[in-house]
Amino acid sequence: MAKYCGADCRICRREGQKLFLKGDRCTTKKCAIEKRPKPPGQHGMGRKKVNEYGLQLREKQKTKRAYGLLEKQFRAYYDKAARAKGITGETMLRLIEMRLDNVVYRMGIGSSRAQSRQIVNHGHITVNGKDVNIPSYQVKVGDIIAIKENKKENALCKELKGAKIVMPKWLQFDTEKFVGSILQLPQRSDIDLTINERLIVELYSK
DSSP: OOOOOSOHHHHHHHHTSOOOTTGGGGGSTTOHHHHOOSOSSTTGGGOOOOOHHHHHHHHHHHHHHHTTOOHHHHHHHHHHHHHSSSOHHHHHHHHHHTBHHHHHHHTTSSSSHHHHHHHHHTTOEEETTEEOOOTTOBOOTTOEEEEOGGGTTSHHHHHHTTOOOOOOTTEEEETTTTEEEEOSOOOGGGOOSOOOHHHHHHHHTO
16 A cells, blocks of 8 residues: 655645644744744745645645545545535535544544554454444544554553543543443534635646
8 A cells, every 4th residue: 555655744845834744843942844844845934826726736635644644535435525514615524524543543442543454454453343444444423543552551551541631522432441432423623724715626627
């Protein structure tokens, strides 16, 4: 499977904002956006004014990279949202937010989406008591997300135990029992990334 192997901080600098790809590092002075707030490359400061298509493309690239998705995956979410009832852009973001790796990140189990994807891949998570190691697995309202019993003694859980985690209101997670649940569907206001989904819809609908 294709995988980006470059520096995560270059992505944030290219998009001009923090995408929190490095977890806790992004909240410190070591963050690349804090140290070098210009696009990477020799001509980073000399880029020309972006046209309408460029704005749409950058918005799509930023959103795709923030969630760690490939183009084929991202387009599939758009196509599914376009066929569903409701506002296409919001439905697309809701589908992406309901991915298991993103839910693990939102619950605070992983410090970044990349780490959360690895946690799921390595078989640390169960959904409704069943092992699930597919990061793109779509959770539903009422699903119970938990860390496997035989993984509760590892370093990750010891660090997580008893922690106070700020998470969206559509989720809950007990850091003592390592069990959480999906309370409701995420709303647009629950997505803290600065995303203009209208531009993405305009790009794909051409």
